[in-house]
Amino acid sequence: MALPEIFKGNLSLPVICAPMFLVSDPKLVISACKSGVVGTFPALNTRPQALLDDWLLQIKTELNEFSVQNPDLPVAPFGVNQVVHPSNTRLQADQDLIRKHQVPFVITSQGNPADIVKDVHSWGGIVFHDVIYAKHAKKAIAAGVDGIIIVAAGAGGHGGTTNPFALIREIREFWDGPVALAGAINDGHAIRAAEVLGADMAYMGTRFIATQEASVDPLYKDMLVESDVSDIVYTDYFTGVNCNYLKASIEKEGIDMDAVAGKKEVDLDLGSTKSWKDVWSAGHGTAGISSIPFMKDLVDELKSEYRQALEKPGFIG
């Protein structure tokens, strides 16, 4: 196990509640951390940008109070996701607030994290970088990151296309530091399976959208309960970048699925429909979602399944 020091003794499970555009907010982050799961959000979820200051203050204050009142409970550190692609014009302003609040955990995506790593290390924070290919992991390691998040096929958002078995073993050939694995991890059995495969932590997004604390349209949560893998569409039609979407959310906007699938030669008229806001993302893990529990109850269930998985003996021939 290569669990970073900041997580040791502060988690009830080796799980990160992944950052989700237009989904993660202080309520979801705080409920995850109070349950012993690392809560995170994308800095870009705060609009206007200055709201990031308020969110960080709120999260820190509520978690500190909870820790003082519950000294025996594990309270997980929280994290912020920074898109380090040059198109992110807010990067520096957001980083200034992340420095002001000395955020313990930063997740970088889509670019070179070197400058962020240097900055976050100055106050003892750590940086994980998310990748869909081994070559990106090598670059991030060269930039000094503390951990790698492997986003495999079937993950919500801009999921990768590589099989998790293949990708994690490929990355473990050259990296023995912390690894979090993402892609349709939904229950305690899958969390344990990720560890057996070589991960230190499970990185879960879609499952946490179907919780009482997630501030999304209730219809989105219902769709997660009702959908299976065949109801997820991987397409670049809406933004030019491939992403996993709930088919039912595309249909609710009156959009022709044959056009999205490229089976019809028509230009999609998206009108006022906006990707992420009206057309909702989810990963293949939706197949395993059948309830919309409170965060604490979900984490208790994950813990119970994880323990069952730990007790399951392997085959000895």
Ligand SMILES: Cc1cc2nc3c(=O)[nH]c(=O)nc-3n(C[C@H](O)[C@H](O)[C@H](O)COP(=O)(O)O)c2cc1C
């Ligand atoms: C609705 C939604 C929004 C997402 N937004 C982001 C984002 O802003 N930044 C990011 O790095 N990943 C984003 N992701 C990906 C998640 O952080 C994570 O990698 C993924 O959800 C893990 O796969 P799973 O959903 O199958 O558990 C998003 C995922 C979803 C479902």
